[in-house]
Structures are given as structure tokens and as C-alpha cells.
Amino acid sequence: MKIIQLHICLLMWSQVTESLTNIAVSLGADVNISCDLDIKDIYWYKLKLPDPPVLILRTYKSTYEGAEYENSIFKDKYSVKTNSRLFIRNISTDELGVYYCVKTSEPRKFSNGTKIYISDFVHKYITDSVQRNQTESNDAPQQQAPWRTVTITSVLLNVLLIIAMIGLYLFLQVSMN
Template sequence: MKIIQLQLYVLICCRAAVSDQLNDSGSNVTINCDLDENEVYWILLKTPDPPTVILRSFLPPISPFYTNNAFRKKYSVQFKHRLVINNVTADELGVYYCMKTGTPPKLSNSTRLHFTESTPLTECHNHTAVEFINQNQTQWQIMIIISGLMNGLLLILLIAFAVRKTERLEKHIYNADLLLTKVMYQPQDPIQSGC
């Protein structure tokens, strides 16, 4: 699950919502996945929280896999990975994506779900979004630094291992040469040689 979250951070970090979907509080909503895949993950992004994987859907007759049992009450899937959200509340507002993992991962166009009576973004909301982006960038910088340090440590350990193996091999070759030299130049017993 951590790998999926890292892929999500990379893919979603700078991607803006493509389409808005206005809804009334308490209504049921359907969001289409524009990926033509056999299985997809549905993700919800709510600023400033990290992306949340809601469920993994498969082609029928396989039932979706929910990452949290509480999601079963709110979310369901219809044919071709259409996400249905029942009785929408403020908790379900955010940006929805469907995603196919693999190499390379594919991310659908996003749908931003909000209420029809919502007001335009205020300065406070803009400030929160900027803080989220700055926090995301700081987290990535920390992860890159830690990754670099871990790779450096791994490289040092590999070099130390290789040097140790080389020293042991050289010592083994030296001992074999020494033994061979002793065998070749061992004085012969005059009685056994017939003299």
C-alpha cells in the first residue's frame, strides 16, 4: 500500500482538477473512470490530507476490495469502474481519480466534487492550498535526502564487502602458493631416493 501512496504523490502532486461536479448535499453521485483497464484504484484527494485509496475495483463478477470497511457504506462500483457515492456529505468532497498501477502507472482525469451552494475560494482557502503544496514539497525533499543517504550507505557497505572478499581471496591465493612452493621444494629423503 505504501508503494501505491508514493506513486500517488508523484502523479497527483502538480496535477489540477480537470472537471468540476456540482452536487447537492445528500444526493447520490456517479463518477466515471476514463481508463479502459480491467482493474483500477479509486483515490480521493482532500487538501491538505494525503491521497486516500478508497477501493480497488475489478471487472464483474469480482467484488471491489475496500481499503477501509467504513467506505462500504458510502462508495460502490457499477460496471466499467463507475464510482457511486451515496448520500454525499462534506466528508466526501474533494478530487477523485481512478488509477491503474503498473509500469508505467496510469492516472485518469480528475473530478472535483463540491456542493452547488459553495462559495468561491477565499484567501484562507488559497493559503491552505499553498501550505499543502509547500508541505508536499518539503516532504519530497526529505524523502529524496533520506533516499540519497540510504543509497550512499548501501554503496559503502557494498564496497566494504567487496574489499573484504578480495582480501580473503588474496590471502587464500597466497596460502595456496606457499603450500605449492613447500611441496615443490621439499628436500627428498636420501634413503627413499635410492642413493
């Protein structure tokens, strides 16, 4: 089973460099992804690097009832609107990544893939908020970290030790002459 999973991962990875359909989303939005293979029996995979690909579901009919989920937790997030469209409900960061549909029959054929990512506006807003929070926390008075005190004390003691060693060496040199 691990060999098959690795094979699928390598095939998906090689297709990442090919043309992807990009979909910019806002967190909480719903998304429809189309499969360009246009067949009834397909597997839907999600690839979120560096993790291995995750099998979401398999369709074998043209309706929702024709979906077989790999894990029951996927039923709350993913559904099939038609045989070649995957519906993702209420996007969170967990659903970001590249989605592939794969033909179930031999030889396996992968779609070009669809990349779901946070739109620049939303990403910029989140980044700005994080930076603003960091600036505000840096402006607030903070206690000095304990490791800084230990480091400074250690450096001062080492300098004093070196001075004492040099003084002892010079004292021994003078007393031997």
C-alpha cells in the same frame, strides 16, 4: 510504503493543474464518477488537500462483487456500478475533493480526475445562513469578554506608572538643584 504514498500524492498533485471534470453537487445527493481509463483493474483514490490521497477501493471485475475496499467503512459510501464507474452515496463534506482512478498494472496511469464540490446555490445558501446567524448573535447583548477588562486595566495601570515615573524624575531633578 510512505514513499509510494508520497509518490502517488505528488502525481495526483501535478495532475490537479491539468483538466479536471467538475461536478457540482448538493449535500445528500448521490454521484456517479466515470473513469476515463476504461479498464477493469483500477484503484480509486480521493484527494482532499492538504491531506494525502486516500485509497478507497480496487476493482478487478465489472461488478460490485469485484471491488476490494481499503477500509470497511468505505462500503457504506462507495460502490462500483461498473468497472469504470464509482458510485458515491449521500454526499457529505467528507466526500468533497478530487477523485482519481489509477491503472493497477505497470506503468501506473492516472485519470484526469473529477472534482466534487458543493454547487454555488447550496454554498451561497450555507454562507448566507452563517452570516445571518453571526449578525443576529452580534445584535444580541453580550457580556464583555474578561480579557478585554484585563487589557484595559493593564493599559490604565501602565499609563499611571509612566506618569508616576515622570513625576518622580522631575521631582528628583528639582530637589538636586
